[in-house]
Structures are given as structure tokens and as C-alpha cells.
Amino acid sequence: MESELGFWAFSKIVVLPRLLGGMYITLQLTLISGALGLMLGMVLALFRISRFSILKWFSLLYITLFRGTPLLLQILFIYFALPTILERYEINMVLDSFSAGVLALTLNSAAYLAEIFRAGILSIPKGQTEAARALGLSRHQTMYKIIIPQTYRRIIPPVVNELSALTKETSLVSVISLSELLYVTQRIGSKYLRVWEVYIWAALGYLIIVMVLSLIAARVEKRLEFKGGV
Amino acid sequence: MKKNEVILSVSHLSKQFGSNLVLKDISIEVNQGEVIVIIGPSGSGKSTLLRCLNYLEVPTSGEIHLHGMNLHPKSSESEIDAFRKNIGMVFQSFNLFPHLTVLENITIAPIQVLKISKAEAIARATLLLKNVGLSEKINAYPRDLSGGQQQRVAIARALAMQPDVMLFDEATSALDPELVGEVLKVMKDLALSGMTMVIVTHEMDFARDVSDRVIFMDKGLIVEQGTPQEIFQTPREQRTIDFIKRT
Numbered sequence: 001m002e003s004e005l006g007f008w009a010f011s012k013i014v015v016l017p018r019l020l021g022g023m024y025i026t027l028q029l030t031l032i033s034g035a036l037g038l039m040l041g042m043v044l045a046l047f048r049i050s051r052f053s054i055l056k057w058f059s060l061l062y063i064t065l066f067r068g069t070p071l072l073l074q075i076l077f078i079y080f081a082l083p084t085i086l087e088r089y090e091i092n093m094v095l096d097s098f099s100a101g102v103l104a105l106t107l108n109s110a111a112y113l114a115e116i117f118r119a120g121i122l123s124i125p126k127g128q129t130e131a132a133r134a135l136g137l138s139r140h141q142t143m144y145k146i147i148i149p150q151t152y153r154r155i156i157p158p159v160v161n162e163l164s165a166l167t168k169e170t171s172l173v174s175v176i177s178l179s180e181l182l183y184v185t186q187r188i189g190s191k192y193l194r195v196w197e198v199y200i201w202a203a204l205g206y207l208i209i210v211m212v213l214s215l216i217a218a219r220v221e222k223r224l225e226f227k228g229g230v
Numbered sequence: 231m232k233k234n235e236v237i238l239s240v241s242h243l244s245k246q247f248g249s250n251l252v253l254k255d256i257s258i259e260v261n262q263g264e265v266i267v268i269i270g271p272s273g274s275g276k277s278t279l280l281r282c283l284n285y286l287e288v289p290t291s292g293e294i295h296l297h298g299m300n301l302h303p304k305s306s307e308s309e310i311d312a313f314r315k316n317i318g319m320v321f322q323s324f325n326l327f328p329h330l331t332v333l334e335n336i337t338i339a340p341i342q343v344l345k346i347s348k349a350e351a352i353a354r355a356t357l358l359l360k361n362v363g364l365s366e367k368i369n370a371y372p373r374d375l376s377g378g379q380q381q382r383v384a385i386a387r388a389l390a391m392q393p394d395v396m397l398f399d400e401a402t403s404a405l406d407p408e409l410v411g412e413v414l415k416v417m418k419d420l421a422l423s424g425m426t427m428v429i430v431t432h433e434m435d436f437a438r439d440v441s442d443r444v445i446f447m448d449k450g451l452i453v454e455q456g457t458p459q460e461i462f463q464t465p466r467e468q469r470t471i472d473f474i475k476r477t
Contacts, residue, residue, distance in 0.1 A: 130286055131325035131384075135339035135391060136315040139307070145338060149329050 007197055015188060015201050022184030023205045025098075029170040029180060030209065033105035034163050040106060041113025046143075048118050059114065066111035072172050075104040079176040101173035101180075109166045116158045120151035153224040160217040164210045171206070181205050237262045237426055238283070238395050243292030245278055245450075252278050253289070254450040260395065265427045267437040267458075270447035271473060276430045279447070280399050283428065284317045285310045296394065315343060318388030322400040324380040326372040326387070332359070333368045336387045344391065351390070358386040362416050378409030382416050389420075396420065398429040434477050438462055446470045 005013065047059035066074070079100040086093050095103070124147050132142040174183035185202035189195045238260040245253040252275045260266060268276045281287040283294060285301060294301045299313050326335050336355035340346050346354075359365050362382040372380055381401060388396060398417065402410045414436050421427055421440050431437060437444055437458060444461040446454045446469075454467045465471045 125325075127321060127323050127325040128327065131319075131321060131327070133311075134284055134286060134314060134317075134319040134321075135387070136311055136343040137339060138311055141342050145342065146327055150327075 010192075010194060010197060011201060014192065015198055018184050018188055019181065019198075019201050019205060022179055022181040022202075023209070025179060026167070026170050026181040026205070027209060029098075029101055029105060029173060029178075030163070030167045033102050033109060033170075034166055036102070036106040037109035037113055037166070038159075040110035042117050044110055044114035045117035045121065048114060049121060063111045063114055066108050071104065071108050071169055072175065074108055075101065075172055075176060078104045078107075097173070097176040097178040100176060101170070101178050105166060105170060105173070108169075109162060112162050112165075113159065116155055116162060117151070119158075120155040121147055123154060124150050153221060156217055156221045156224075160214055163213055167209050167213065168206055235262045236260065237297060238428075239295045240283070241293050241295075243279075243282060243289050243294070245275075245282055245287060246290040252450050253282065256292070256450075256452060258445070258452070260426060260428060263424045263426055264443065265421045265425075265429070265441045266443050266445060267429045267431060267441040268445045268447060269431070269434070269437060269461075269473070270453075273449075274447040275450040276447045277399055280319075280397050280428060280430050283395075283397055284314050284319055286319075311343075315391060316394045318391055318393035318396040320381070320384050320388055320396070320398045320401045322403050324372075324377070324384045324404070326380050326384055328372050331369050331371055332364070332375070332383050335372070335383060336390045339387070340390050354390050355386070358389055359383075361419070362386050363412075376409060377405045378412045381405065381413045385413075385416055385420070395426045395428065398427065398431065400430055400432065402431065402433060432477075434462070446473065448473070 044059045044062060047055040048063070050056055050059075079095060079097065082100075083093055083095060121143075128146055128150065129142055132146045133139075137145065170180055171182035173180055174186065177183065179187075181202055185198050189198040192198075236259045238258075240256060240258045243253060243256045244251065256279060258266075268279065270276045278287055282289045285294075285305075288303055291303060294313075296313060296316055299309070299316070301310065301313050305313075327338070330338065333352065333355055336358060337348070337351035340351045340354060341348060356365070356368070359368055362385060364379060364382055364386070367375060367379060367383070372383070375383065385396075385401075401417065402413050405413060410433070414433065417427070417429070417436075418440050429437075429441070439458075441458050443455060444458050445452055446461060446465075446467075448469050454461065454465060454470045461470065462474060465474055
């Protein structure tokens with residue numbers, strides 16, 4: 001019966017209510033993994049430029065691993081393989097598909113974000129560190145009060161790039177049956193056999209999230225410009 | 231003003247970059263309130279020497295004493311940090327923190343390092359800004375200032391730590407000619423106030439006018455030192471004579 005509805009009616013009655021649910025999950029995936037990825041990425045970046053070679057090597061190994069293998073594989077690995085490995089060591093960890101998705105997306109995006117942060121830190125002229133240290137500020141104070149705040153504005157564009165990529169990559173989590181936007185779309189599409197109507201709405205859903213994200217970023221960038229222009 | 235009391239002393243300091251020996255067994259004693267100007271051709275090691283004085287450059291060997299404190303190549307990071315609290319430095323390229331206002335640039339180190347209260351730090355900064363003639367720029371950001379104004383803020387920033395010694399590394403070399411005067415004036419006022427200063431500069435008139443002692447360096451060595459009178463009017467070493475003639 002629903003398959004006889006026109007485009008707008010079908011969209012309004014069948015597609016949109018369900019897609020909104022999926023979009024909500026997608027948004028949650030993006031925001032949670034994005035936030036955690038930013039934090040982990042900063043830690044990894046600081047490790048990467050650390051004086052201690054063990055931290056440096058750990059970070060390098062991590063980044064190589066997560067950038068060098070497909071995200072799809074990482075998602076499948078964490079959802080299917082990780083629990084069986086942990087079981088061997090008698091650790092019972094049940095990861096539902098949402099947590100597994102968040103974990104994979106966080107670990108993956110952190111690798112890319114770490115390199116963005118590292119590049120940002122290295123782009124600050126050496127004179128800034130020298131001036132801070134000459135004033136008696138410690139290595140830590142110099143990093144957190146002087147160097148990192150200066151990187152904010154210049155890393156916004158690449159960070160937004162990465163977060164947009166992340167938004168779209170959340171669709172890969174559909175392979176572990178998490179009912180995010182793409183998964184829901186596929187289900188409706190095959191149920192009603194009205195494929196193009198559904199996919200167009202799904203595309204629009206991703207587009208909206210990314211555009212809102214870019215808009216917020218542009219605002220923040222503008223705000224920082226007023227503050228000293230760095 | 232001169233108490234003939236040694237405040238900063240450098241003994242047998244050498245610095246090697248790779249196989250290149252840039253400072254060769256340098257020893258200097260700086261008296262309380264003394265203004266020392268270091269001159270010399272580029273590559274003579276004068277900037278490296280200045281940067282060794284607060285360990286921005288770690289010497290290969292030798293020691294530095296600043297009342298009670300003693301730095302040597304094996305000194306720990308916290309010893310170096312403590313030492314630096316007492317030595318202010320002004321750079322050729324100002325190096326103000328662009329994300330902070332003029333006031334924040336001046337107060338950050340006293341608040342973070344000396345742990346003084348914010349109100350006290352602001353009071354200090356306000357007074358210092360008045361002394362360098364920039365009271366009205368207190369809430370400006372560095373990018374809104376001219377080079378001369380930025381350098382004057384940088385001087386105030388270093389002074390806010392109330393250091394025993396101030397180092398100036400070619401503080402006017404990056405300035406447009408018409409802005410040099412305002413910075414030199416601030417430096418001169420500071421010298422007159424009794425601050426102990428070690429200055430690397432190409433401004434020979436300033437050196438003649440303000441310094442108590444001039445040190446001429448070449449190829450990593452102190453070739454000659456004496457009063458400005460001695461160095462500029464009656465230099466003894468041939469290298470000094472050649473250098474003075476050229477400038």
C-alpha cells in the first residue's frame with residue numbers, strides 16, 4: 001500500500017520518520033567519536049613530539065597501524081575478533097554494535113587528528129618557545145599556555161576536514177548492524193523497493209550534518225580571528 | 231651606582247656546534263648595575279654567548295654563576311628554569327605571544343612562574359607599560375602594534391619578572407630605522423635606572439653613549455674589552471681597529 005504513495009507522501013510517511021532515527025544515531029556516533037578522537041589525538045600528538053622515545057615510538061606505531069589499515073576492517077575486527085581474543089585471556093567483554101562503532105571510529109580518527117595537531121604545534125615559530133622559556137615558563141607551561149593556544153585557528157580547517165570525513169565514515173558501522181542512517185536507508189529501500197527516494201534523503205542527511213559542522217567551525221574560526229588573529 | 235660587586239660570572243665557557251667551535255673558553259664578570267655592550271662582526275659568537283647566558287643555548291663546557299646559583303652543562307631542567315627567572319631577555323624578533331593581549335603578555339610569566347596574584351601582576355604591568363610609554367595599548371594585541379611598540383612591550387614583559395640581569399639580543403636590528411630611537415630610549419632609561427644589562431648590538435653610538443664596558447668579539451674569542459673610550463678611541467688590537475673603522 002505504501003509503495004503506491006507519491007514521492008512526497010512516501011517520504012513524509014515512511015522514509016523521514018525512520019531516517020531521522022538513523023540520523024540521530026549517526027549524529028551521536030559522530031559527536032562522541034569526534035570528541036574522544038580529538039582528545040586521544042592530542043595525547044598521541046604530544047607523545048609523538050615527546051622527549052621520551054618510548055612514547056614517540058608508541059605514537060608512531062599507533063598512527064601507522066590505524067592509518068595503514070581500512071576502517072571497515074578495524075570495525076569488523078573490534079566487533080567480531082576482539083571479544084574472542086579477550087575471551088582467551090578470560091576477559092568477558094561484550095561490545096554492542098554502538099560501542100564497537102564508537103571505539104573503532106575514535107581510534108581511527110585519533111590517528112589522523114594526531115598528525116594534524118602535531119603539524120599545528122610544529123608550525124609555531126621557535127621564537128615563541130624561546131621567549132616563553134626565557135621568561136622561566138616550564139616546558140609544560142610553554143606547551144599549554146603558549147604553543148597549543150596558537151595552533152587552534154590554523155588547525156580548524158584540517159580538523160573540520162577530518163570530522164567531515166568521520167561523519168561519512170560512520171556509515172561503515174552499518175556492517176555491524178547498527179541502525180545508523182545508511183543502515184536504516186538500506187532497510188527501507190529493500191523493504192519497499194523504492195530505492196532512489198530513500199537514498200536521496202539519506203544523502204541529504206549526511207550533507208546536513210557536515211554543513212552544520214562546517215558552519216560552526218567557520219563561526220569559531222571567525223571568533224578566534226578577533227582574538228589576536230592567530 | 232656601580233657597587234663593584236660581581237652579580238653574573240661566566241667561566242671558561244665553550245660552545246661547539248658539531249665540529250664548529252663558536253665560543254672558545256670565554257670568561258666574563260658582570261658587576262651589579264653594569265651595562266656591557268658586546269660588539270663584533272657577524273659570526274663572531276656574540277649572540278651565541280648571550281643565548282648561553284640563560285641557557286637557551288646549552289654550552290659544551292664551562293659554568294655560569296648568578297648569585298648563589300650555578301649552571302653547568304649537566305644542570306637539571308628545574309635548575310635552568312629557576313635560573314631563568316632572574317634573567318630577562320629581549321629578542322631581535324620581539325617574540326610577543328600573538329594570542330595574548332599586551333597586558334596578558336606581561337602578566338603571564340609573573341602569574342605562572344612567580345605565582346604572584348593576578349591583581350599584583352596587573353599592577354606591575356600597568357606601571358611598566360607607563361614606563362615604556364604604552365599605557366593606552368594595554369588591551370591591544372601584538373598585531374596592532376608597530377615593531378617599536380612590540381619591542382617596548384617585550385622589554386616590559388621581561389622586566390615584569392623583576393630580573394637581576396637583562397639581556398638584549400640585537401633588540402633593534404629588526405626595526406625600521408625610524409622606530410629604532412624609541413626602543414633605544416627605553417633601554418637607556420633602563421640603564422640609567424641601575425639595571426644590569428648585557429647588550430649585543432650594532433648601534434655603535436648607543437654603545438658609546440650608554441655602556442660602561444665594551445667587549446669586542448671575533449671568531450668565538452673576546453679580543454679586547456674596556457671602556458667605550460678605550461675601545462672606540464684607542465683600540466689596541468688590530469682586529470678591533472679594523473672593525474671600528476668599518477662601522
